[in-house]
Amino acid sequence: MAKNNIRWFGQTLLGCRLLVALLSVPSIAQTAPTGGDGLKGDYYEGTDFERFVLSRHDASLNFNWGQQPPAAGMPSENFSVRWTGWLVPPTSGRYVFYVTVDDGIRIWVNDKLILNEWRGQPVSNYTAAVALKANEPYRLRIDYCQYSMDTRAVVTWDRPDASPPPSSWHNLWGLMDSKPKPAPIPKRYLFSHNPKPPVAQPVQPNLPPKPTAVAKTQPQTPPAPAARPAAVKPRRPAVKPAPAPQLRVVAPVPAPAVRTVPDSSRPAQLARLSVGESVTLPDLYFNQGQARLLPAARTALDGLAAVLSSRPDLRLEVQGHTDNVGNAELNRQLSQQRAEAVCLYLTAHGVAAGQLRPVGYGGTQPVADNADPAQRPRNRRVVLRRL
Structure with a gap:
């Protein structure tokens, strides 16, 4: 009897140890992606x-x-x-x-x-x-x-x-x-690639609308055909004077709004640029004192990225310019950051890094009067110069 009790206790203890070991195994779903390639x-x-x-x-x-x-x-x-x-x-x-x-x-x-x-x-x-x-x-x-x-x-x-x-002994034993x-x-x-690419959302097909339920009604007897009327001799209608023509006033259709497209979004414009010639991106601007691309600028750069991806022979100097308000060195650093922000966006959308060279000129090359607050924003610009 004592031997059976000892055997039962040993089996129970072994089962508890196995259960603890299984519970301590980390979940595979919580581990990080493995197999990085550098x-x-x-x-x-x-x-x-x-x-x-x-x-x-x-x-x-x-x-x-x-x-x-x-x-x-x-x-x-x-x-x-x-x-x-x-x-x-x-x-x-x-x-x-x-x-x-x-x-x-x-x-x-x-x-x-x-x-x-x-x-x-x-x-x-x-x-x-x-x-x-x-x-x-x-x-x-x-x-x-x-x-x-x-x-x-x-x-x-x-x-x-x-x-x-x-x-x-290196740390005196703790x-x-x-x-x-x-x-x-x-x-x-x-x-070298995203180990967790975003999951594309399934596109819902355009299904025809479901037919609405129609209430069931009792069948009705079709109506009897109407009696055919007797033939009547047609009378000649009295001639009435024709009404005077009325002029219909049609409201003019407004012309579609024209959005200014930067010259750099057209392949022909960039192709015609000679080495050393420049073009300004009118749709690309920044908030004062910041180098973060605004949504309107990102839209303009998408077209530029498509052009440069199709023309790998084009090499451009991406110039950042500011106004002359504030410290000249800080303005130069800000203009450099703006040029780098443009290059970073383009390379992330398929443009080879060797096609672009970011340079910040600060406020040393104004195109408008900095003393006039209305003209000063024109100096905060990005220019492309063909190399």
Whole structure:
């Protein structure tokens, strides 16, 4: 009897352990997308993407090329790289990006510029923080330029769920506070394509309307045919004078509203531009002091993107201009950001990055009188100059 009780207790204990183990297995639906293939790297000759050389997939941004070319067919100096793709963070919270670079670098997350150090410089270190949600794809773009001498581009991160290192003699077995060192972003979190593309909504077919229900009625006997009337000799109608013609007044149909279309939206206009000639985008404007594209500007740029995608031979300098109100250097930076916003929108809609070169001129090239408040907004413009 005692042996049976012991055996029953052991089986029950084993079953409880198996149940706890099964309950502790994480749900597959809650895990992040796996199988990242890294970022797509486009390599160019020139410090501002002048001549495209090659594309490849890079697992992470942890490069220290020294004074050697970054790839076969590339120079060891005066080149630029653009990495694009998607970042899927493993957990929600505040991420801190640590950048070690020589020379210039710019970083966008979901089209928001979080770091802009675009210049020649010795080895320098920067940080940028951003709040991210777990398992949510974020568009990532990183631009890098190299002028001369050493070549380095390292991007690491500090995750919000980073745990302290294990106790060892390095931290006096946990008695000293120590934080884990930022590590390069692993390949499994980087994708060259969106791992969660938006689901297209099904299109509802145009079905004919349902017939309305008709109340059932008792059948009726068809009416008897009417008697045929006797033939009557037709009388000749009296002749009446014809009424005077009346004039019908028709309201004039208003002409359709004409929307000003920028010259750059027509292939013929851009094709006729000679090298060095410029055209202004009249539908593209910004709020004062801001570099965010307005809805009207996005509509105008859609046509421009279609034209440039069909004409890969066209290379344009995208110029940003402001008025002269405020600090001249801040105006130049704002105009540069506006030009970059236009280029970023166009490249996101199929235009090759090598076709565009953003340049900010600030308020140095006015086309209207800045002293006149009514004329001043004309100076806040975007101009395309053919290269």
